[in-house]
Amino acid sequence: MEYTSLPGLEKRISRIGLGTWVIGGWMWGGADEGEAIAAIETAIDGGICFVDTAPVYGFGRAEEIVGKAIRRVGRDKVVIATKAGLEWNEREEIRRNSSPERLRREIEESLRRLGIDSIDLYQIHWPDPRVPIESTAQTLLSFRSQGKIRALGVSNFSPNQMDAWRKAAPLHTDQPPYNLFERGIERDVLPYCRENGIGVVAYGVLCRGLLTGKFQRHQVFGTGDIRCRDPKFQGEAFLRSLSAVDDLRLLAQARGWTLPQLAAKWALQQPGISLVLWGARTPKQISDAIQLPSSPLSDRELAEIDRILERRIPEPIGPEFLAPPL
Incomplete structure (x- = not known):
C-alpha cells in the first residue's frame, strides 16, 4: 500500500481510501450491515486507513456503520473524512444547505453517529449558491478552533469557488469526481489544486461500477439504482463504454492486473491526485484495492489507454447528473 500526506493532517494516509456511499445502501440497491462492517475491517487490515463517508449516504446509515467499525x-487506525451541506426530507428529496445553522447541527449529528470527538477531514459536499462561500468557510474554521475537526475540505467546487473559500479560511482538500471516463477536472480543477497546494481526494475511480467490468450489454438495474438515471449507462453511450471496458480489460490482463486495478493505478499516476476512493460494501469488493500492484503504468501503456478512450468514446459524458438540485 502506498502512503502520502494531506495538507492539514499530521498522519500519513493510504493512497487508496474506502468510499462508503454504497455502504449506505441508498441508490445502490441496499447493503448488509455485517458485510459492510467486515469490508471496513478488511480494508483497514489491508493497510487502507482513510475512510470517507457522509450523512446523506443512506441518510445517516453509512456514518453509523463506519462508527460501529471504528x-x-x-x-x-482510521483517518475519518465526512461531509456536510446537504439535507433531505421524508420523501428522500435532497437539497443543498450550507447555512451556519445547518452545519452546526450536522457536525454534532455526524460526531454522534461516528462515535468520535473529532473529525479528521470535514468537507462541504456541494457548493450552496444561497450561502456566501466565505460564511461557510468561516463556520468550518470555527469548528477547527473548537477542536471538532482538523482539516477543511470541499467537494465538487470550481476553482472560482475555491478562490472565494481561501479568502476566508484555509482550504486543505478538494474532492472531485475523476476516473478514466470522467476527466473534466483535468481542464481546471486539477491544475488549480496543484498550483495552490490543495490535496485532491478523487471519488468515483471505478465510475459507479462501470470500470469493474462486471456489467453486460443487456444489464438491468433495480428501481432506485442511481445508474438508472446515469446517461453513461443508457443506450449507445453504455454500449460504447462497454467496448472501451473490453479493450481496457485486455490491457490490464497483459500486466496480470484486474480492470479495477488498472483504473486505480491510472488515476493515481495523474499529477496532483493525492488519493482515490474505492467504493466497497463487501470484503471481496475491496480485495483488489488491497492488492494493488506497486509498479506503475508505462508511458506506452498510458498512451494506449488514451487511444482506447479516443477511439471508443469520442464524446465523453460527464458526471453532471450527480449534482443535487440548487
Missing part, C-alpha cells in the same frame, strides 16, 4: 478496529 469501535471494533480502534480510532487510532
Whole structure:
C-alpha cells in the first residue's frame, strides 16, 4: 500500500481510501450491515486507513456503520473524512444547505453517529449558491478552533469557488469526481489544486461500477439504482463504454492486473491526485484495492489507454447528473 500526506493532517494516509456511499445502501440497491462492517475491517487490515463517508449516504446509515467499525478496529487506525451541506426530507428529496445553522447541527449529528470527538477531514459536499462561500468557510474554521475537526475540505467546487473559500479560511482538500471516463477536472480543477497546494481526494475511480467490468450489454438495474438515471449507462453511450471496458480489460490482463486495478493505478499516476476512493460494501469488493500492484503504468501503456478512450468514446459524458438540485 502506498502512503502520502494531506495538507492539514499530521498522519500519513493510504493512497487508496474506502468510499462508503454504497455502504449506505441508498441508490445502490441496499447493503448488509455485517458485510459492510467486515469490508471496513478488511480494508483497514489491508493497510487502507482513510475512510470517507457522509450523512446523506443512506441518510445517516453509512456514518453509523463506519462508527460501529471504528469501535471494533480502534480510532487510532482510521483517518475519518465526512461531509456536510446537504439535507433531505421524508420523501428522500435532497437539497443543498450550507447555512451556519445547518452545519452546526450536522457536525454534532455526524460526531454522534461516528462515535468520535473529532473529525479528521470535514468537507462541504456541494457548493450552496444561497450561502456566501466565505460564511461557510468561516463556520468550518470555527469548528477547527473548537477542536471538532482538523482539516477543511470541499467537494465538487470550481476553482472560482475555491478562490472565494481561501479568502476566508484555509482550504486543505478538494474532492472531485475523476476516473478514466470522467476527466473534466483535468481542464481546471486539477491544475488549480496543484498550483495552490490543495490535496485532491478523487471519488468515483471505478465510475459507479462501470470500470469493474462486471456489467453486460443487456444489464438491468433495480428501481432506485442511481445508474438508472446515469446517461453513461443508457443506450449507445453504455454500449460504447462497454467496448472501451473490453479493450481496457485486455490491457490490464497483459500486466496480470484486474480492470479495477488498472483504473486505480491510472488515476493515481495523474499529477496532483493525492488519493482515490474505492467504493466497497463487501470484503471481496475491496480485495483488489488491497492488492494493488506497486509498479506503475508505462508511458506506452498510458498512451494506449488514451487511444482506447479516443477511439471508443469520442464524446465523453460527464458526471453532471450527480449534482443535487440548487
